[in-house]
Amino acid sequence: MVQGSATKPAKADTVPETIDPLRFRGALGLFATGVTVVTAAHPTAGLIGITANSFSSVSLDPPLVLFSIANKARSLSAFLEAPGFCVNVLRKEQRALSARFARQSQDKWADVAYTAGRFGAPILPDTMAAFDCLHHAQYEGGDHRIIVGRVVDMEHNVEGEPLLFFGGRYRVLGEEAE
Secondary structure (H helix, E strand, O other), X not given: OOOOOOOOOOOHHHOOOOOOHHHXXXXXXXXXXXXXXXXXXXXXXXXXXXXXXXXXXXXXOOOEEEEEEEOOOOOHHHHHHXXXXXXXXXXXXXXXXXXXXXXXXXXXXXXXXXXEOOOOXXXXXXXXXXXXXXXXXXXXXXXXXXXXXXXXXXXXXXXXXXXXXXXXXXXXXXXXXX
């Protein structure tokens, strides 16, 4: 049996100073993700929503999830000031909804049905899952802000298939791996 040994962290002078951003983005695109629309209700800005694939579970006890948002996003301050947010996990049939919330537009909410969550954040109908969250923590993350929420309510429906993102394109589930 081969035993591993603990390694010391790399010294700063042995770490490359830069990684090409386009190559880095391309490599990150090889990690398949689900697609979500994160929503909130701000007291003065009104309803806000963004498409995000930077969603992840953090903890089961307490129930925590996270998403990240670009520091340059126009809706960042409204997300940070809103009492909570909702992460809506999209179905493959909701590609148009993803595209709507991925772009900057004044009329994102025109003709979009929703119900208000516990803190007013819109819960979109017919999604795979929706996580209604209270702000728990936030962290600096380079050019993004990482927002952690405590799930206070949720709904899910396992019927159907999720909308996925891989290699810069929308995808759907394929065959089950053996």
